[in-house]
Amino acid sequence: MSKHGRVLVAMSGGIDSSVTAVLLHEAGYEVIGLTMKTWDYAQAGGNKKETGCCSLDSINDARAIAVRLGFPHYILDIREEFGDYVIDNFVEEYIAGRTPNPCVLCNTHIKWSALLKRADKLNCDYIATGHYAHIRNENNRYVISRGTDTHKDQSYVLWGISQQNLARTQFPMGAFHKTEIRKMAVDMGFEELANKPESYEICFIPDNDYHGFLNHRVPGLAEKVDGGNFALADGTIVGQHKGYPYYTIGQRKGVVPMGEAFFVTQIIPETNTVVIGKEEELLGQQLTVRGLNLVKYESLPEEIPAWIKIRYKDNGTAGMLHQLDANHARVFFSEPVKAISPGQSAVFYEGNDLLGGGWIQ
Secondary structure (H helix, E strand, C coil): CCCCCEEEEECCCCHHHHHHHHHHHHCCCEEEEEEEECCCHHHHCCCCCCCCCCCHHHHHHHHHHHHHHCCCEEEEECHHHHHHHHHHHHHHHHHCCCCCCHHHHHHHHHHHHHHHHHHHHCCCCEEECCCCEEEEEECCEEEEEECCCCCCCCHHHHCCCCHHHHCCEECHHHHCCHHHHHHHHHHCCCHHHHCCCCCCCCCCCCCCCHHHHHHHHCCCHHHHHCCEEEECCCCCEEEEECCHHHCCCCCCCCCCCCCCCCEEEEEEHHHCEEEEECHHHHEEEEEEEEEEEECCCCCCCCCEEEEEECCCCCCCEEEEEEECCCCCEEEEEEEEEECCCCCCEEEEEECCEEEEEEEEC
16 A cells, blocks of 8 residues: 555546546555546437547546556446436526536536545545646635636636545646646657647537537427527517527527627526527626535635636626525625526635635526
């Protein structure tokens, strides 16, 4: 047994998780690699070559790293639990007129649980992933903070992980910039990893065809929702659309031509109505979240200043955070923000530290 302990590394076959495994191996940990099979692309109704973290190529890439460095590698099939929870939720959220956030849901309820269960069976002390974030123990709390590379920081998608699960988690990538990781891969002799293109799509929709995916998962959906109304905020009908599940708050493309820029401002599934308006109608200055999970503190004072992000690529906005109860919080922004989307995550920061987050109602 290594003096550092045994660590189970989630290996997708990409550069970040691969370098994570190599760094921990070189640091003296006893590394075990694990690749999770979450989804079959054919089940999504796609017609392109399977790519991404669940493809055979990616699994083979992860295994090749393990073989080369001489540590064990396993494949864990979690397609059933992933599909039942993450995929079903994704579809249900769109049908409910909300914009889902499947990566957060998967991290919170599926991946960490699956990793830790297998870690226990393999007598691993820790699990590690290739996320760009920091983690530390402070005041008996496991605190996540932004990764050093602010352009790659992934703390936003980690807000839902419990303290119990964070206690055994490591994020080796948090200290590095992506350019450093690419150079490391080349120096380690893994040049093919350094040149491997990154995927920014949701893993189970690698062709980015959300409409096709929804239609495949819900037979007859397109016919059922076709012909709904575009309406203005006052109820005036200005055209027809192809179905409310195919639109998201803030969307401009596909909106009925109005002679100037109009955007989706509200989705009303009960009447198959998509409300549109000018850009200023997208602005809002407050929101409520459900499913609150606190990271840095066990509870919050009645009011605390915070930096709030309402989507992954959002730069964030200053505001005041009010914890309403164990599961809900209210945010008041210092200035109006655009396209607050129910179903997305609102994530709260104190400086670089992650206070927590929740689902926008």
